[in-house]
Amino acid sequence: MQNALYVSLSAQIALDKRLNAVANNVANLSTSGYRAEDTKFTALLAQATKGAVAFASSGDTYISQRAGPTIKTDSPLDVAVQGEAWFAVRGAKGPVYTRDGRMTMDALGQLRSLTGQPMLDPGGAPILLDPQAGPPTIGRDGSVSQGINQVGAIGLFTLDPKTTITRAEPNGVSTSLPAVPVQDFTRMGMVQGYVEGANVNPVLEMTKLITIQRAFESAATLSAETETTFSGAIRSLSPQG
Numbered sequence: 300m301q302n303a304l305y306v307s308l309s310a311q312i313a314l315d316k317r318l319n320a321v322a323n324n325v326a327n328l329s330t331s332g333y334r335a336e337d338t339k340f341t342a343l344l345a346q347a348t349k350g351a352v353a354f355a356s357s358g359d360t361y362i363s364q365r366a367g368p369t370i371k372t373d374s375p376l377d378v379a380v381q382g383e384a385w386f387a388v389r390g391a392k393g394p395v396y397t398r399d400g401r402m403t404m405d406a407l408g409q410l411r412s413l414t415g416q417p418m419l420d421p422g423g424a425p426i427l428l429d430p431q432a433g434p435p436t437i438g439r440d441g442s443v444s445q446g447i448n449q450v451g452a453i454g455l456f457t458l459d460p461k462t463t464i465t466r467a468e469p470n471g472v473s474t475s476l477p478a479v480p481v482q483d484f485t486r487m488g489m490v491q492g493y494v495e496g497a498n499v500n501p502v503l504e505m506t507k508l509i510t511i512q513r514a515f516e517s518a519a520t521l522s523a524e525t526e527t528t529f530s531g532a533i534r535s536l537s538p539q540g
Contacts, residue, residue, distance in 0.1 A: 321507045324499045330470060331370075332399030333497035335363045335504075362464050362472060367398070367498035369490070375434035376402040376410075379495045382487030384455045385478065387423070388416035390467060394423060396456060396478060397471035398495050404428055410443075410453070414470070421454040421480040439488035455481040455489060 320336040327333040369379050378400035380386065385396035401413040408430040410418040417425040421441070428435055432445035441453035456478035458464065463475040481487050 318511050331494045335499045365498050368496040369493050373492045377494045378489045379493035384487045387419040387454050388412045395467045395471035399470050419454050420452050426451040437491040440484045
């Protein structure tokens with residue numbers, strides 16, 4: 300009986316974590332390059348009694364790496380990734396990788412993300428253009444030209460499959476292992492005049508919200524019924540005064 304109460308409480312904790320992930324996804328439906336969060340759940344076996352009791356874990360949140368939709372903007376400072384690669388911007392604690400290719404050029408000609416972070420070239424250095432030379436032309440391999448002169452290159456990076464990915468603000472990820480610059484642009488590259496939208500499926504997220512709400516209600520009902528049964532058992536076993 301007591302185990303049933305613990306199972307119910309563990310389920311509510313797991314559902315709360317999943318609800319937070321879904322709410323964050325919905326809030327970023329219109330954020331370019333946003334990567335959705337989801338939660339994986341496992342069963343934890345408690346050997347408190349002779350029979351195994353399955354408790355729901357709080358779940359491991361992970362960041363989905365599936366691609367979002369490509370949206371045409373015609374802006375020369377917008378680029379979208381094609382394939383499983385990432386742009387890099389300079390973060391406070393090292394490179395931050397992002398799929399948001401919306402850029403600006405400051406008064407000195409430095410390419411920056413829309414949030415002001417320097418965009419990085421394949422070697423991890425900032426990219427400096429000539430602010431008087433007009434809009435750049437950006438090739439599939441990231442090469443940046445103004446007129447007939449190539450003036451730099453936007454870095455494109457792949458993540459190590461063994462790396463741990465964590466959310467990094469704004470709209471990027473940090474990795475536990477260094478990313479590798481892309482050298483073969485046959486399957487991966489970038490396209491100018493486009494941006495990538497969030498990889499959040501609004502219909503799927505709304506379905507998740509409904510499912511979580513129903514599951515939470517069921518867990519809450521189980522918790523209340525178990526507590527009532529437990530209290531009744533205590534009263535029936537209490538000595539009569």
